[in-house]
Amino acid sequence: MKVLVTGGSGFIASHCLKALLSHNHTVVTTVRSAEKGENILAAYPESFKGQLSYVVVPDIAQEGAFEQVVVSDPPFEAVLHTASPFHFKFQDPKELLDPAIHGTKGILRAIKDNAPSVKRVVITSSFAAITSPDVHPDVYDESQWNPVTYEExxxxxxKTYRASKTLAERAAWSFMEEEKPGFSLVTLCPPYVFGPPIHAPKSQDALNxxxxxxxxxxxxxWKEKLPPTGTWLWVDVQDIALAHLRAMEVSEAGGKRFFITADHFEMKEVAEIAKKNFPEYANQLPAQLLSDKPDSLYGFDNSRSKEILQLEYLPLETSVVDTIKFLQHHGV
Structure with a gap:
């Protein structure tokens, strides 16, 4: 299958590329610069030459940004849209909101108008589009939506990041309802995503x-005290990449939203795993590791991801150990 992946240098997207290539799909990925594209190609062995290429899209929010990109020979059969900004260093909230919303609508429009061969589109959304931070339900699942507005x-x-993911995903489902294109849509909603990157970051600032x-x-x-956990759910990046692959390949996934989460966690558990597996960090942690988990914590239902996408989630210890080993190896 020939697949277009947007934002290929991103943390999740780079794992999606690896999963697609290892399953013998041909992949074209969008990047913001030729330098990023060349770095991606250089990360793969010669055996993948001809199977992976890139195209530069400097600004995904630009009108018509994807119109030419989705046209290909041989034509694309699927698109994974992972490109969306995620950082907290923005000056203007619109830096996060507009690329997420306009980029999502723009690529769906471009596919409908210019790439009739595409039969499945998978969009990387987020638990941020599900959660209701003010009033949590007893159990979270795919049926819930964050009530945040653009104005908020x-x-x-x-609320800016949550709004960007929520409104982008809502825009995608609205497009499907109003435009009735010839492809089906799948959205994936992960919480905290842990795990080692594919590419060694050039600097600490480049780390996800x-x-x-x-x-x-x-x-x-973490020496004085552990950071607050914040979101009590997590998933390994390799599982979210596999979810993208299966969301693309499994026909029953079409038209569905998936909550991709492994389990509850808290920073205390991360610290305990680090202390057990890397004794050299014991003096970098507080003498007493305190839990910040509330007495009453919301539950989660990830059964749809297990039944339809056949996911078997990696344990937290594997993810933490693999990530720390990666960072040590690359001297980050």
Whole structure:
């Protein structure tokens, strides 16, 4: 199958590329610069030459950004849209909101108008599009939506990222309902995503947001006290990549939203795993590891991902150990 992957240098997307290539799919990925594209190609052995290529899309929010990109010979059969900004260093909330929303609508429009061969589109959404931070339900599943508005995303920087993911995913489902294109849509909603990157980051600033926690632990940032857990759910990046692959390949997945989460966790568990497997970090942690888990914590239902996508989730210890080993090996 020939597949287009947007944002190929991203943390999740780079694992998606690896999963697709290992399952013998031909992949074209979008990147923001030729330098990023060349770095991706250089990370794969010669045996993948001809199976992986890139195209530069400097700004996914630009009108018509994907119109030419989705046209291919031989034509694309599937698209994985992972490109969306995720960082907390923005000056203007619109830096996060507009690329997420306009980029999603733009690629769906481009596929409908220019790539009739595409039969499945998979979009990387987030638990941020499900969660209701003010009033949690007893159990989270795919049926729930974050009630955040665009205006709240602009006014409250704490809500900007959640608004970007929620409104982008809502825009995708609205497009499907109104336009009735010739392809089916799947959205995937992961919480905290842990696990080793595919590519060694050139600097600490280039590390994905979730894995900055491990970096802080290794460099003494947890010495005085553990950081707050915040979101009590997690998944390994290899599982979310596999979810993208299966969401693309499994016919029953079409038209569905998937909550991709392994289990509950808290930073205390991460610290305990690090201490057990890497004794050299014991003095980088508080003498007493305190839990910040509330007495009453929401549950989760990930049964749809297990039944339809056949996911068997990796344990937290594997993810933490693999990530720290990767960061040690690359001297980050």
């Amino acid at each position: 995303g602009i006014e409250d920087r704490a 947001t979730s894995n900055l926690h491990f970096l802080m632990l290794m460099h003494g940032g």
